[in-house]
Amino acid sequence: NAGVTQTPKFQVLKTGQSMTLQCAQDMNHNSMYWYRQDPGMGLRLIYYSASEGTTDKGEVPNGYNVSRLNKREFSLRLESAAPSQTSVYFCASRKQGSADTQYFGPGTRLTVL
Amino acid sequence: EDQVTQSPEALRLQEGESSSLNCSYTVSGLRGLFWYRQDPGKGPEFLFTLYSAGEEKEKERLKATLTKKESFLHITAPKPEDSATYLCAVQAGAAGNKLTFGGGTRVLVKP
Numbered sequence: 001n002a003g004v005t006q007t008p009k010f011q012v013l014k015t016g017q018s019m020t021l022q023c024a025q026d027m028n029h030n031s032m033y034w035y036r037q038d039p040g041m042g043l044r045l046i047y048y049s050a051s052e053g054t055t056d057k058g059e060v061p062n063g064y065n066v067s068r069l070n071k072r073e074f075s076l077r078l079e080s081a082a083p084s085q086t087s088v089y090f091c092a093s094r095k096q097g098s099a100d101t102q103y104f105g106p107g108t109r110l111t112v113l
Numbered sequence: 114e115d116q117v118t119q120s121p122e123a124l125r126l127q128e129g130e131s132s133s134l135n136c137s138y139t140v141s142g143l144r145g146l147f148w149y150r151q152d153p154g155k156g157p158e159f160l161f162t163l164y165s166a167g168e169e170k171e172k173e174r175l176k177a178t179l180t181k182k183e184s185f186l187h188i189t190a191p192k193p194e195d196s197a198t199y200l201c202a203v204q205a206g207a208a209g210n211k212l213t214f215g216g217g218t219r220v221l222v223k224p
Contacts, residue, residue, distance in 0.1 A: 004156075031210050042117075043157070043200070043214040050210050058211065090156050100145050100204055102212060104156035 001026050004105035006091050012111045013081045021076040021108050023091030029103075030096040032074035034058075034066060036087040037107075043090065049074055051096070081112045115140045115205050119215035126222045129190050134199055134218045137183040142206030146184050148177050149200040151217070157200055191222045 034046040045058030049068040092102040116139045149157035161170045163179040176187040202212040
């Protein structure tokens with residue numbers, strides 16, 4: 001099992017460009033999450049998907065959209081990147097009915113110039 | 114609003130020097146408190162889940178405890194490989210699937 005995988009690992013964008021961060025899990029988990037991690041701010045939830053076909057906003061959703069493509073995949077899209085979106089992005093997944101533990105991917109380091 | 118505060122922000126230890134990390138929380142109806150370890154450039158790695166006051170869990174040199182207001186992560190006789198950032202998170206009854214994270218404690222263990 002690869003667990004949670006994310007692509008790309010690194011990305012540099014110019015202000016106004018768009019991109020999609022990809023996340024996939026092979027653990028048959030129902031719930032998936034997108035977080036951003038900034039120095040001094042901790043991990044903050046952007047969007048989550050409790051199950052296939054549903055998505056909900058987290059703490060910091062502005063400037064982002066998500067798609068739960070199927071049970072395995074959950075993508076995060078930046079339509080018009082801004083320097084404030086420079087961050088490290090983590091995807092996580094959780095099995096319904098488990099001990100609620102979320103398992104994280106390796107992260108995508110995004111820089112917006 | 115759920116809040117999680119970790120202290121200290123950073124901790125420098127000599128190998129073998131035991132210490133404790135603190136995670137204090139304010140939530141409405143705690144469903145679970147989680148500890149993660151994060152190495153530089155990597156994603157958080159799950160360590161423990163605690164559900165009720167008085168609960169304790171151990172893994173190698175790490176021991177996590179929980180009270181009604183805070184959790185401690187005790188590191189006994191640490192080794193340099195225990196150097197990492199340790200993250201605490203809570204899941205509240207009203208938050209559904211969501212976790213609220215603290216800012217983390219960076220631990221450096223020197224040989």
